[in-house]
Structure formats: structure tokens, C-alpha cells
Amino acid sequence: MSLFEEVCKGIRPPDYESMEKASKRLDSLIKPIGSLGELEQIAIKLAGITGAIHNEINRKCMIVMSADNGICEEGVSACPQSITALQTVNILKGLAGISALSKHAKSDVKVVDIGINANINYSGLIKRKVRMGTANMSKGPAMSRDEAVKAIETGIEIVKELVKEGYNLLGTGEMGIGNTSTSSAILIAFTGIEADKVIGKGAGMTDEGYEAKKSIIMKALELNKPDKNDAIDVLSKVGGLDIAGMAGCFLSAAYYRTPIVIDGFISAAAALLAYKINPLVKEYMIPSHISAEPGYTYIMEHIGLKPFLDLNMRLGEGTGCPIAFNIIEASTHIINDMATFDELDINNDFLVDIR
Amino acid sequence: MSLFEEVCKGIRPPDYESMEKASKRLDSLIKPIGSLGELEQIAIKLAGITGAIHNEINRKCMIVMSADNGICEEGVSACPQSITALQTVNILKGLAGISALSKHAKSDVKVVDIGINANINYSGLIKRKVRMGTANMSKGPAMSRDEAVKAIETGIEIVKELVKEGYNLLGTGEMGIGNTSTSSAILIAFTGIEADKVIGKGAGMTDEGYEAKKSIIMKALELNKPDKNDAIDVLSKVGGLDIAGMAGCFLSAAYYRTPIVIDGFISAAAALLAYKINPLVKEYMIPSHISAEPGYTYIMEHIGLKPFLDLNMRLGEGTGCPIAFNIIEASTHIINDMATFDELDINNDFLVDIR
Numbered sequence: 001m002s003l004f005e006e007v008c009k010g011i012r013p014p015d016y017e018s019m020e021k022a023s024k025r026l027d028s029l030i031k032p033i034g035s036l037g038e039l040e041q042i043a044i045k046l047a048g049i050t051g052a053i054h055n056e057i058n059r060k061c062m063i064v065m066s067a068d069n070g071i072c073e074e075g076v077s078a079c080p081q082s083i084t085a086l087q088t089v090n091i092l093k094g095l096a097g098i099s100a101l102s103k104h105a106k107s108d109v110k111v112v113d114i115g116i117n118a119n120i121n122y123s124g125l126i127k128r129k130v131r132m133g134t135a136n137m138s139k140g141p142a143m144s145r146d147e148a149v150k151a152i153e154t155g156i157e158i159v160k161e162l163v164k165e166g167y168n169l170l171g172t173g174e175m176g177i178g179n180t181s182t183s184s185a186i187l188i189a190f191t192g193i194e195a196d197k198v199i200g201k202g203a204g205m206t207d208e209g210y211e212a213k214k215s216i217i218m219k220a221l222e223l224n225k226p227d228k229n230d231a232i233d234v235l236s237k238v239g240g241l242d243i244a245g246m247a248g249c250f251l252s253a254a255y256y257r258t259p260i261v262i263d264g265f266i267s268a269a270a271a272l273l274a275y276k277i278n279p280l281v282k283e284y285m286i287p288s289h290i291s292a293e294p295g296y297t298y299i300m301e302h303i304g305l306k307p308f309l310d311l312n313m314r315l316g317e318g319t320g321c322p323i324a325f326n327i328i329e330a331s332t333h334i335i336n337d338m339a340t341f342d343e344l345d346i347n348n349d350f351l352v353d354i355r
Numbered sequence: 356m357s358l359f360e361e362v363c364k365g366i367r368p369p370d371y372e373s374m375e376k377a378s379k380r381l382d383s384l385i386k387p388i389g390s391l392g393e394l395e396q397i398a399i400k401l402a403g404i405t406g407a408i409h410n411e412i413n414r415k416c417m418i419v420m421s422a423d424n425g426i427c428e429e430g431v432s433a434c435p436q437s438i439t440a441l442q443t444v445n446i447l448k449g450l451a452g453i454s455a456l457s458k459h460a461k462s463d464v465k466v467v468d469i470g471i472n473a474n475i476n477y478s479g480l481i482k483r484k485v486r487m488g489t490a491n492m493s494k495g496p497a498m499s500r501d502e503a504v505k506a507i508e509t510g511i512e513i514v515k516e517l518v519k520e521g522y523n524l525l526g527t528g529e530m531g532i533g534n535t536s537t538s539s540a541i542l543i544a545f546t547g548i549e550a551d552k553v554i555g556k557g558a559g560m561t562d563e564g565y566e567a568k569k570s571i572i573m574k575a576l577e578l579n580k581p582d583k584n585d586a587i588d589v590l591s592k593v594g595g596l597d598i599a600g601m602a603g604c605f606l607s608a609a610y611y612r613t614p615i616v617i618d619g620f621i622s623a624a625a626a627l628l629a630y631k632i633n634p635l636v637k638e639y640m641i642p643s644h645i646s647a648e649p650g651y652t653y654i655m656e657h658i659g660l661k662p663f664l665d666l667n668m669r670l671g672e673g674t675g676c677p678i679a680f681n682i683i684e685a686s687t688h689i690i691n692d693m694a695t696f697d698e699l700d701i702n703n704d705f706l707v708d709i710r
Contacts, residue, residue: 030445031452036674037647037667090385095694097386104688292392311663311682312392319391326681327666333459339450 003153004248011254014048014283022047028340038308042286042331049259049284050168054336057329059167060107062098062318063158063249064091067115067241068133069178070142071220076181076213078205081133084177085118091175091317092124098173098317105322107171110162114154115241128154130241137185137220141237148236148244155248156255163256169325171261171288172249172270173318174242180293183269185217185238187295189226190276191302198295200265200314231276239273246270251277254284259328261321262307264291264314268299275303288324289313358508359603366609369403369638377402383695393663397641397686404614404639405523409691412684414522415462417453417673418513418604419446422470422596423488424533425497426575431536431568433560436488439532440473446530446672447479453528453672460677462526465517469509470596483509485596492540492575496592503591503599510603511610518611524680526616526643527604527625528673529597535648538624540572540593542650544581545631546657553650555620555669586631594628601625606632609639614683616676617662619646619669623654630658643679644668 001009026040027033034040046055066088072081090096091111094103102109112126117133130151134142143151162170184199195214205213224237235244247270253260254274262271262285274281282303289309290296300307309323356364381395382388389395401410421443427436445451446466449458457464467481472488485506489497498506517525539554550569560568579592590599602625608615609629617626617640629636637658644664645651655662664678 029452030442030450031670035668035670036452037669039666039668087385090694090699093694094692095385095699097384097391097689097693100688100692101685103692104685308664308666310665311394313390313394314392315386315390323682323685327678330456330459330678333455334452337449337455337458338452339445339448344445344450 002149003156004149007156007251007255008278011251011278011280013280015051016048018047018051018053019044022053022335025053025335025340028342029338030341030344036334039331039334042328043335045286046259046332049257055332057169057332060105060169060325061162061167062102062107062109062171062173062321064098064109064111064173064175064318065114065155065242065245066111066175068117069176069182069240070134070136071138071181071216072178073136074138074216075209076216077177078209079177081117081177084175085116085120087175088113088116088120089122092122096317097315097319101319101322105325107322107325110158112154112158112245114151114245126158130154134240137224137238138216141224142182142239143236143241145232145236148232148239151241151244152248152251155245156252159249159252159256163258169259169328170249170253171263171318171321171325172246172267173263173316173321174246174266175317176240176242179240179242179266181213181217182238182240182243183266184295185220186234186243186269186273187299188221189234189238190228190272191298193298198298200293200295231273235273242266243270243273247273250274250281250285254281257284259286260284261324262287263318263320264289264316265293265296266316267318268296272299272303286324286328288320358511359504362511362606362610363633366606366633366635368635370406371403373402373406373408374399377408377690380408380690380695383697384693385696385699391689394686394689397683398690400641401614401687404612410687412524412687415460415524415680416517416522417457417462417464417526417528417676419453419464419466419528419530419673420469420510420597420600421466421530423472424531424537424595425489425491426493426536426571427533428491429493429571430564431571432532433564434532436472436532439530440471440475442530443468443471444475444477447477451672452670452674456674456677460680462677462680465513467509467513467600469506469600481513485509489595492579492593493571496579497537497594498591498596500587500591503587503594506596506599507603507606510600511607514604514607514611518613524614524683525604525608526618526673526676526680527601527622528618528671528676529601529621530672531595531597534595534597534621536568536572537593537595537598538621539650540575541589541598541624541628542654543576544589544593545583545627546653548653553653555648555650586628590628597621598625598628602628605629605636605640609636612639614641615639616679617642618673618675619644619671620648620651621671622673623651627654627658641679641683643675
């Protein structure tokens, strides 16, 4: 059995008994039942993931998958492909959005070259290049099936190592010019949703560029005819290496019972892919923010998850995750630190007079 | 000139020049323009408040105003009035929701007895009781004009002291059984909106209790006829001492150019009141979460603010604020720690080969 098969088949359901116990404790806290809303739901979800009612976040890590997309040569992005490599280095240097937000969240950042179309030597970069960017999916499959599985396994292995190192809250991010196109193609391939509803303008694109982007994505889908019942077929034909790597992270986090956060549209496309491989991963995923990219909301509805941050962000890199980390930590403090009605000291000496 | 008048008249517009400079810096950072959404808007707002482009949050404080409401004797709440006193002590003991969330956010909590209907002796409680709870507004004005102004001035003074102590990010919370009724009455008095649209069920109320709550609130409004063009008239007739105190905090924070966060419905009602006294306060307020209480959204639309957390919370006590504190701090890290395109090292030696 391959690593990929082993992990996919080894994902277990959440621990319903612990979820029930967590829910009971939350209902016994000194507050109206359910009044802490999503904070309570997250605390329950963590109990299901770890099997413990009282959880503590010890080490946090953002995983940023960097890869190039062959579709770029069709002009689907306002940015040149070289930005993938440049911005990957900026993240490593601590200068990018995800660097600043991770530092604030006391989260480490691991940057993985899973398929950048350039050879980069920079301290800290995790070199796991599967290939020098994907092929142009409007002319044929983006990658082979073997490459798609290898990229997923890369994500699986990276999460395995992080869990071994004691990280117990993970986030998923990416850097890859053109990856809103691959994410849109994956979403359309799986759901058949209309292109107009899911394809966004990306960063700084003209109206003409936008129309061209849509027709190129549709061309790639028509040419490759991905089979929506075969997730690896969808991924290899119209996906990307960054998305594959993140999908591997989601599968691995579920396998190792570790909470993992979804960022925006690209990260959500990877979550959708992992969900199509094994729907149980949903129980281990925590969404963060409503991306300004239109396809994002469709994916969340499809998986059945609801983001809790509405920050009008559309940067990518994983930037929604460190903000969500703080809220996930807050949920642990609710269930760990608040008193229950039973625990209250009923000695009311301090009250001289209640009328 | 009274303290109240001095503060109301002394509130200045935000520093538009600094906002413009902050906006320019944000546009020059290594990310697509505007792609960090609300984080950028908050950073710009902070620049307008403090006059500095680079801000740092040094000390954070939650201010919890505790007071009782005479309307409680009409059975508008599922809880007995004594819960106000008990829960105030639980907050001081560190056992309540706001205690756990503030500790997580590294925020202090100051609890003010501004009108609890009981005499409480407990370490840390700030004793500024204006009266032993308000009168029953369904039988007459909740309080006198002088008491309303005194309660506002209490909030003004508390923020003044906190600013002097070096706190530079504040949050507003409350504890007061019956205060969704007073908040609803204030909102209806100012906007004329239909009762059905704004009055919520509160915590654990029956359908019958809900209908009774609505008719009692409408009775109070019909009897007292608050003048919507006179905020102190509205406050004194159908408001509460907790709301008055928080309104004073908002006015004072604007006067001392310090960012202050709105929690849920009650805190928003106080924000609306402050906004009616001087609309400039809006420039110093930062919303946090969309409260599950129906009236909340109407207030935000009226003031023209947009919350960024959607956590389905309805606990009160200020619990949305510490979560927002982290996001506000995140906004400072964006503008302080990210690189601009100009600052980038354009030495690309690390790139062996960009194809």
C-alpha cells in the first residue's frame, strides 16, 4: 500500500464521545447555553479531533506550498510567473504578509518548494520540487497521475514531520502565480458550477483579461475532461502542485488527528480535493475567513463549513490562518478557564445586600 | 463648562493626513493593492486616531460597566436581577467568559459598579455607583437627566485614567440583567424601527415572555416619549446606567484619541448614543463581531460601521472585544513589518535560474 493509500484509508471519524463531553461542559459554564457561538463549536471540534476535552495549543505552524502553473503562459494572471519565486523568498525573509501575521500569531512558517519553475537556494526553504511547475493545462494535463500523488505525499510527509516535532495547530497557504485559475478549474470540475460564478478577477486584471481567463479555464476543462469521481484525475489534469501539496496536508492532519486551518480560495480548493478523496477530513479542518474570491463560498457550502472571519482579504499565502489561530486558541481558553455553575463558590459574603 | 460638555465639544476629526500616508504605505507593500482588506482599513483608522502611521498596542483594557435595570421587575429577562451582582463578582474572580478571553488576549479587565442594585465589596471592583439600578421605565423615566450625565461622566473619567496609565486599546462590555430591553428601547427611540425587527429573545426566553418583553418596551417608549433629537433625553428615559457609562467611554476615547472596540448589542446601543451626541466618535470606534441579537446590525448600519467577526456570539460582557484586539494588533504588524517594493533587496543571486 502506498503512503497515499495508507493515509487515505487510515483517517478515522472524530471522537464523538469526547465531543459530547465537551459540549456538556460548555453547557455547564456560567453563561447562557450556546452564547459563545462558534467558539464553542471550535472547542467541540477540537475535542473530536484530539479526543481530549481540555486542549492546549503548544506549537503552531503555517505550511506554505509554492509552485508554478503552466497555464500562466496563457496570460491568466496580471503578474509574471517569476513572482512565485521572488515572493517565496520574501516569505522566507520575513517580509511578506504571511510572515508578519505568523510572527504576530507566534506561529512558525515552513515554506515548501513543491514545484517552483526556478531553482532557489535560500536558507529555510524545504526543497521538495516534484517538477519545474506544471504543464499548460489548456494544451494537455497539468501533470501526470504519479506526479499528482507524489505532490500529495509530499504534503502528507511534511505534516507527519511537523506533528512529530510537536506542532498541534497547522495552517495552509500557498504562493503560485496562476493558482486562482487551477482552483477555479478544480471547483468547476467537481461541481459543474458556472464559470461566471466562481472565477474571480485575481489581482489587478482588466475586463478583457478576465474574459480570456474564463475561456482558457473552460478550454482546459473541455480538452482534459477530468472525471469528477476521480479526484486524482481532476488534480492531475487541471490542478496544481501547490494545491496537491495542501491537499496532502489536509489528509495527513486528519490522519494524525491534528487541527488544520483553511485560508482562502486556493487553500479551500485543496480542502475540496481532500474532501473528495475522503470526506472525513472535514472533521479536522477549521475554516478561517470569507475570501473575497467568489469561488470560495461555493466550496465552503459544498464541504459544509462556515468561516467566521469577514475581513475582505484576498492575498493568499495563508494569511487568514494566523488570525484564525488566535480564535482557535480563544476557544480552548473558554472550555479550560471559565467556571461551571457547579464550581462556583456560593458564599456570597461579598454581597452586603442584594435587594 | 461641565466635563461632559468639554469632552463632547473637544472631540476632533481624525488625522486625515496620517490616514492618507498610512494608505500610501499599505499600497506600497509587497501584496496586491487592498488585498489585506479590513486589516488595511483598521491600520488606516489607527493612523487617523493616533496621528502616527506606525502604531504599537502597548496596553489593552476591557471596561465592564455593571448596572441594574428597573424594567426587570416586569419580567423582561429569564434571569433574576441578582445575576448582575453575582456575575460581576465572577468577572472579578476571573471565572467568566470575558475573564477567560481577556486573559488570552493579554488584556486587563476593569469592572465598574456604575449602578448595581446591591452593595458589593470585592477586591478590584471600581465603585462608581450612580444609583441602585434604574427605575422601571415602563412606569416613568429610568433615571434623571443629571444621573444620566453623571453616568456618562463616569465613563469619561475612567477612560481618562486608563489613557493616563498608558492603555492604548480599549474595549467596552457590560453586565446588567434587562439591558437588551433598554438597548432595544434606545434603538427604537432614535430610529423609529419596528420592535419586531430589533427586539431579541435574550437568553432562554419563552414565546410568551418575548411578546411581553416587546409590549413592555413599547409601553415605556409611549409613556416617556423620548425626544430622538436629545440623546440625554433618550438615555435618561429609556436607557440604563451601563449604557450611559459605555457611551461616556466612547466619547472619552474619541477625546483622548484612543481606539475603542464595540462588543455586541448593548455596547452598540451605547455606541449609537455616543454617535448621536457627537458623530465624530465613529472615527475612533472599531466594531468587532456580528452579534446574534437582531438589533445589532441595524445599529451598525445606522452608524456606518462593519463588524469583521461572525462568531454567532450573544454573551455580552464585552466578549467580542478581546478577540478583535488580536486582529487590531495584526493590522499594526502588517503596516509595521511587511516590506514595501522599494525596500526589497533586488539582488536575486539566490535564484540560480528563473525560466
